[in-house]
Amino acid sequence: MANSPEMRASDADRDRVAAILREHTAQGRITMDEFNDRLESLYKSKTYGELAKLTADLPDVDLRHLPVKAAPAGKPQPKGMHTGMKAAWSAWAAASGINWVIWLIVSITAGHTIYPWPLWVMGPWGVILLVSTIFGDNKPKQG
Numbered sequence: 001m002a003n004s005p006e007m008r009a010s011d012a013d014r015d016r017v018a019a020i021l022r023e024h025t026a027q028g029r030i031t032m033d034e035f036n037d038r039l040e041s042l043y044k045s046k047t048y049g050e051l052a053k054l055t056a057d058l059p060d061v062d063l064r065h066l067p068v069k070a071a072p073a074g075k076p077q078p079k080g081m082h083t084g085m086k087a088a089w090s091a092w093a094a095a096s097g098i099n100w101v102i103w104l105i106v107s108i109t110a111g112h113t114i115y116p117w118p119l120w121v122m123g124p125w126g127v128i129l130l131v132s133t134i135f136g137d138n139k140p141k142q143g
Contacts, residue, residue, distance in 0.1 A: 005049025014042055017051050024058050085133060092129055096122040 018039060025035040038054050045051050099118035107113050 003048045005047060005052065007048050008046060009048050009051050013048070013051060014045065017042055017054060020055055020058075024055075029058055085129075085136075088129055089133075092122065092125055095125075 021030070021035055021038055021042070024030050025032065030038070042051070042054055045054070096118065099121050103114070103116065103118050
């Protein structure tokens with residue numbers, strides 16, 4: 001049964017139209033002010049006809065098959081680790097650095113070199129990260 005303009009719209013229908021409006025805003029077809037105005041009207045809409053008016057001046061968008069954004073010319077595709085692995089290595093480096101600074105301060109104030117305990121902090125953690133980096137799926141996610 002086809003949806004007539006007088007038929008009542010559901011929340012799912014309004015959410016679908018909101019997603020379409022967001023995509024048109026992202027593509028620059030409508031401004032943020034227009035988007036906000038249409039969104040306000042959208043959630044007041046009761047029928048399919050009222051929903052259709054909100055997107056009547058916009059081309060159809062298939063949200064399931066959006067075009068993949070190509071990398072700009074001259075800009076290489078991302079290589080290396082994904083951001084989660086980079087963050088893990090950054091946290092390891094920061095914690096290791098802080099521990100070595102504490103060790104250095106304690107060694108200086110004690111007047112002699114003390115046991116290098118930061119190795120026990122950075123060693124096991126670093127080994128786990130290294131194994132994850134080498135054998136794990138650390139490629140950047142595409143799309």
